[in-house]
Amino acid sequence: MNSNQQYPISSVERLVSRLGVAAGVPEAESGILAKALVDADVHGASTHGVSRLNIYLRRIQQGLIDPAAELGIQTLRPAVLVVNANNGLGQVQAVKTLDRLVPLAGEYGVAAATIRRSQHFGALSYYCNRTAEQDMVLVAMTNCEPAMSPAGGCEAFFGTNPIAASFPTGKGFALKIDLATSLVARGNIIAARKAGRPIPEGWALDPQGDPTTDPAAALAGTVLAMAGHKGTALATMVELFSGVLSGAAIGSEVGSMYKHMDRPQNVGHFFCLLDIAAFMDPKSLRRRVDRMIDRIKSCRRRSGVDEILVPGEPEFRKAQFNRQHGVPIDPQTVNELHGLCEEYGVSFDLQPNSPQR
Numbered sequence: 001m002n003s004n005q006q007y008p009i010s011s012v013e014r015l016v017s018r019l020g021v022a023a024g025v026p027e028a029e030s031g032i033l034a035k036a037l038v039d040a041d042v043h044g045a046s047t048h049g050v051s052r053l054n055i056y057l058r059r060i061q062q063g064l065i066d067p068a069a070e071l072g073i074q075t076l077r078p079a080v081l082v083v084n085a086n087n088g089l090g091q092v093q094a095v096k097t098l099d100r101l102v103p104l105a106g107e108y109g110v111a112a113a114t115i116r117r118s119q120h121f122g123a124l125s126y127y128c129n130r131t132a133e134q135d136m137v138l139v140a141m142t143n144c145e146p147a148m149s150p151a152g153g154c155e156a157f158f159g160t161n162p163i164a165a166s167f168p169t170g171k172g173f174a175l176k177i178d179l180a181t182s183l184v185a186r187g188n189i190i191a192a193r194k195a196g197r198p199i200p201e202g203w204a205l206d207p208q209g210d211p212t213t214d215p216a217a218a219l220a221g222t223v224l225a226m227a228g229h230k231g232t233a234l235a236t237m238v239e240l241f242s243g244v245l246s247g248a249a250i251g252s253e254v255g256s257m258y259k260h261m262d263r264p265q266n267v268g269h270f271f272c273l274l275d276i277a278a279f280m281d282p283k284s285l286r287r288r289v290d291r292m293i294d295r296i297k298s299c300r301r302r303s304g305v306d307e308i309l310v311p312g313e314p315e316f317r318k319a320q321f322n323r324q325h326g327v328p329i330d331p332q333t334v335n336e337l338h339g340l341c342e343e344y345g346v347s348f349d350l351q352p353n354s355p356q357r
Contacts (some may be wrong), residue, residue: 003322003330003331004328005328005329005333006322006325006326006327006329006352006353007326007327007329007350007351007353008326008327008351008353009038009042009322009323011349011350011351012038012041012050012218012327012350013034014034014039014327014340015337015348015349015350016030016037016038016050017033017052017211018030018346019033019053019057019337019341019346020033020034020053020057022346023057023060023061023067024060024067025066025067025089026067026068026093029068029089032091032092032095033089033091033092035060035119036095036122036123037050037052037053037091037122037256038050039126040122040123041128041322041327041329042318042319042322042323043123043125043315043318043319044315044318044319044322045123045187045315046191046330047185047187047188047191047330048122048123048195049122050333051330052122053337053340054334054336054340055257056089056119057340058261059257059261062247062262062334064087064261064264064265064308065087065088065089065264066086066087066088067088067089068140069085069086069088069089070086071085071088071093071096071097072086072233078104078108079104079105079107079108079111079112080111080112080113080312081097081100081101081111081112081113081114082088082099082113082114082247083114083116084115084116084117085115085116085117086117087117087119087264088118088119089121090119090120090121090122090267090269091121091122091126091149092270093121094118094121094127094271095127095130096259097113097115097249098127098130098131098138098271098273099177100234101113101271101273102131102134104273105273105274105275108272108278109275110272110273110274110275110276111272111273112270112271112272112273113269114241114242114245114247114268114270115246115248115268115269115270115271116266116267116268117246117266118248118265118266118267118268118269119257119264119265119267120144120145120265121142121269124140124164124178125164125166125176125178125312125315127140127164127271128140128174128176129174129176129354131166131273132166132168132174132176133168133174135275135276135277135282135285136274136275136276137165137166137273137274137276138164138165138271138272138273138274139163139164139165139271139272139273139274140163140164140269140270140271140272141160141161141163141164141241142161142162142238142242142267142268142269142270143234143238143243143248143249143250143251143254143267143268144157144158144159144160144161144162144254145159145255145256145257145259145265145267146158146159146252146254146256147159147160147186147222147223147224148160148161148181148182148222148223148224148235149184149205149222150235150236151228151231153224153333154205154208154209155222155252156221156223156252157251158181158182158220158232158251159235160181160182160185160186160223160235161180161181161235161238161239162179162180162181162185162238163177163181163238164176164177164178164179164186165177166214166312167229167289168276168285168286169286169289169290170286170287171302172263172316173312173313173315173316175289175293175309175311176312178311179226180226181199181222181225181226181231181232181234182211182223182225182226182231182235183203183224183226183237184203185197186219186223188216189204189219190219191214191224191357193215193216193219194330194332197215198213198214198215199213199214199215199218200213201213202223202224203218203223203224204217204218204221204222204223205218205224206218207221208221208229209224210346211228227229227312229296230264238270239251241270242267242269242270243268245268245270246268246269246349247268248266248267249265249266249267249268253266254266254267281325293310296310297309297310325353326353334350337350
């Protein structure tokens with residue numbers, strides 16, 4: 001049974017923003033952080049949502065995140081940004097980078113950016129969906145703290161190294177692809193450890209390289225790559241674009257957000273942004289994507305399957321529900337928010353929505 005209560009989205013955003021300001025984040029930038037975190041919860045990606053606020057603020061306290069970092073930008077070619085996040089909040093610096101990338105893509109058709117000295121920056125789909133609303137397609141990648149061994153190995157080298165893109169549609173939601181190159185996102189294992197439940201067999205190895213269902217042993221060991229050597233190949237590609245090309249840390253050099261409270265993470269990101277109008281009329285593209293979706297959903301279904309869903313559709317439906325009923329927050333995260341409010345002298349004013357019958 002799900003014991004999470006649901007809270008008004010605007011109230012959660014305000015509280016997260018106020019806590020950010022209390023920790024030294026400028027008000028406008030704290031608003032950016034709050035929107036990104038709450039959006040993840042709204043879409044069901046709670047492993048990248050408000051539950052991460054506590055560790056971000058702890059790292060600010062330790063001087064490992066600069067809450068008011070400036071964005072350092074080099075422009076070596078007209079449609080390319082080489083960005084230094086200067087240990088700023090990942091979500092904030094990513095949104096700032098996109099805000100500069102959008103007009104470049106509008107002018108040149110395609111624009112790209114690398115970002116180094118960044119942090120964990122949440123769900124890639126948040127950035128991809130933002131640009132899809134502007135009739136642009138963002139291909140986004142990031143490396144992450146070590147969590148996954150290469151095929152045949154049992155030592156964490158790669159992060160879960162996700163890759164994402166979103167295409168606009170006429171269906172009310174973006175056709176969104178956002179996947180980790182690991183068999184499962186590491187956040188799911190963190191969530192299992194917090195909830196005190198085992199993980200499924202086949203997700204991870206313990207530190208000795210043996211299969212485990214213990215989330216603590218999995219976090220100390222390695223997550224397995226998706227599709228064996230093919231997942232390792234994709235993780236390598238993401239590492240090349242995000243870590244090597246950006247000048248950020250590479251593989252096991254990336255700092256752990258939780259384990260390494262003595263050094264910055266130096267995460268790297270890669271953005272490639274396409275202006276649809278440089279390729280075809282955006283309305284035409286939406287129609288073509290819609291036709292593709294309709295053909296996918298009309299495919300003959302397997303036994304027991306009521307409906308074929310396309311990527312991004314389950315999250316869209318969840319977001320519709322949560323916008324009506326409130327964003328779900330687990331009890332541990334609520335307790336963390338209580339503690340942060342007491343610590344920073346911020347009033348805790350969240351009240352759960354009344355259950356709707």
